Amino acid sequence: MLGFMLLTVMTALRVLSRNRLRAGLTMLGIVIGVGAVIAMVSIGQGARAAVQAQVASMGTNVIIIMPGSTTVSGVRGGQGGAVTLTVSDAADLKKRSPLLSDTGWARREVIQIVNGNRNWNGPVNGISPSYLTIRDWSFVSGGAFTQADMDAAARVALIGQTTLENLFDPSEEAIGATIRIKNVPFQIVGVLAPKGQSAQGSDQDDVLFIPFTTAERKVFGSQFLGSVGALFASTEQSADLPEAVEHVREVLRGRHRLQSEQADDFTIRTQVDIGKVQESTGQTLTVMLFAIASVSLLVGGIGIMNILLVSVTERTREIGVRMAVGAKRVHILMQFLIEAVTLSLVGGVIGVMVGIIGARLTTAIAGWPTIISLDSIVGACIFSLAVGLFFGLYPANKAARLNPIDALRYE
Amino acid sequence: MGSLIVCENMWKIYRVGDVEVQALREINLSIDRGEFVAVMGTSGSGKSTLMNILGCLDQPTRGRYQLDGMDVGTAKPDLLAELRNRQIGFVFQSFNLIPRTSALENAQLPLLYRGDPLKEQRKQAAAALQRVGLSGREQHYPSQLSGGQQQRVAIARALVGTPSLLFADEPTGNLDTASSREILDILAELNREDGITIILVTHEPDIAAYAARELVMKDGKIVQDVRRVAHLSVVR
Secondary structure, eight states, rough: OOHHHHHHHHHHHHHHTTTTTHHHHHHHHHHHHHHHHHHHHHHHHHHHHHHHHHHHOOOOSSEEEEEEEOETTTTOOOOTOOOOOBHHHHHHHHHHTEEEEEEEEEEEEEEEEEETEEEEEEEEEOOOOHHHTTTOOOEEEEEEOOHHHTTOOEEEEEEEEEHHHHHOOTSSTTTTOEETTTTTEEHHHHHEEOOOTTTTTTTSOEEEEEEHHIIIIIIIISOOOOOOOOEEEEEGGGGGGHHHHHHHHHHHHHTTTOOOSOOEEEEEEEHHHHHHHHHHHHHHHHHHHHHHHHHHHHHHHHHHHHHHHHHHHHHHHHHHHHHHHOOOOOHHHHHHHHHHHHHHHHHHHHHHHHHHHHHHHHHHHHOOOOOOHHHHHHHHHHHHHHHHHHHHHHHHHHHOOOOHHHHHHOO | OOSSSSEEEEEEEETTTEEEEEEEEEEEEEEEETTTEEEEEOSSSHHHHHHHHHSSSSOOOOEEETTTEEEEEOOOOHHHHHHHHHHHHEETTTTTOOOSSOOOHHHHHHTTTTTTOOOHHHHHHHHHHHHTTTTTTTOOOOGSHHHHHHHHHHHHHHHTOOOOOOEEEEETSSHHHHHHHHHHHHHHHHHHOOOOOOEEOOOOOHHHSSEEEEEEEEETTTEEEEOOOOHHHHHH
């Protein structure tokens, strides 16, 4: 049987190479289908990897706690409407929750920042020093401010890349320079490394960090001391996140004296939640890809079936001769199945190459990140093989069921 | 050892719409190993139908056909294929070589379906081609060979599996006189030297003269069955 298979594959290849144009046109459906799948999967995976990088840029294992909404005379104020979180909440959380490796806090406002004759209306973020470690910020030059700066409400600032570009000339040295916020002079002590877009699409580098105490006392002002815009916490391991979230909720509800029937007056989010949104987007993309692939492979399969039916008719006499010299039905069946699979598999391989070239071109021209995975290549090949088998079965069976006498007589 | 072919009261009836066509009627026939039989008859006399049934390409409607002790009438298609593969060789009027396939591969075809090692298959196919005088043309395509040469490839294909029975259906119908002689000489030689039973279907008496036994068919019946000293044996 092995010898038969080998010779049949060789025969199939010869038959195909004899009708190159026809074989090429037949395979086109598969080529386009597989090519499209490979290209789009690689674009999808590239996009997913980029999103994952964005989520990771938030910092690792981060829990974000936002103030909840207030209801004033039945009008709900929306998220962040209430000022319910305080610095002491953060301190207490750290004390009472062993799962949290660190807690930090921040409060931000969009204010005009001035450097000489330039100005920039951007977010100024008053933060605790721990915020920088939780959110995984690193520095291009200079360094973070210290707890001492915090305690002394020092007028120091860390500048993000976007803010830097808008306030300083590229040739200008930022470290040590003095900028003004609401006429309060600040000395820049650190330039932050760029983080890029956040998962929500905002520019994370458009930022200026100053110590929380300084912000509260000298820049923003405050309704009551210690109220923060958001709390941040981190855990050692991402596996601890769900438990930590529950613990945080418990502690905060206790501190805020919430009755069991009352809703939380804060919202807790983690990277995991944000990642989930991205994942569902990815799933939609996958479903669409699958739909496109199915349609084009279906069309390609029908093309193969069509050409094989023509081939069976054309070669009826040959089938008759083969039967006369002792070919069993299974031999004839195999012969045409092998031809179908050869067509679809060769089409699939060409499709993979087209797909890879397409993905490369996308990266080169549109600048989208693409990742070509071995999985998608193997999957595409297996799928095109299956298409060949499925659509080859009917013509092959038709050939195998021919009556030898009629086949021999066929003109 | 009994006869190679035994037919008892064998009928073949086709039904075309409401019309019943009796292609073979009450055939009683026995052919021994090593015989050289010519089947003659006008077109429509049933000689092709008889050959199809004897060649295990078709099965009788009624009656019994035994090939080498095996009941063909009730055999399943795969067993018929097996019988054709092991026992029978065919030579057709229109050669029926597979186009754009080398002479060697054409000759190799029956062995392909036996599943012998490929190397062995090629060796035997080459030997068969040599036997019919086509050494050196193994890689030629049918389109590159003359009619006589093509028919010799067909004979090589028929004998490569060392069958006990060889059917030749108007083997010289498409050939000139010289090529016809060559082909018939080869058939006669195979019959004489290898003891292969040959059944030659023809409507030309001078070709039938090569055979030692002559069957004449008419309206689906064997109307004449004569044995005589073959033409070739006299010449040689």
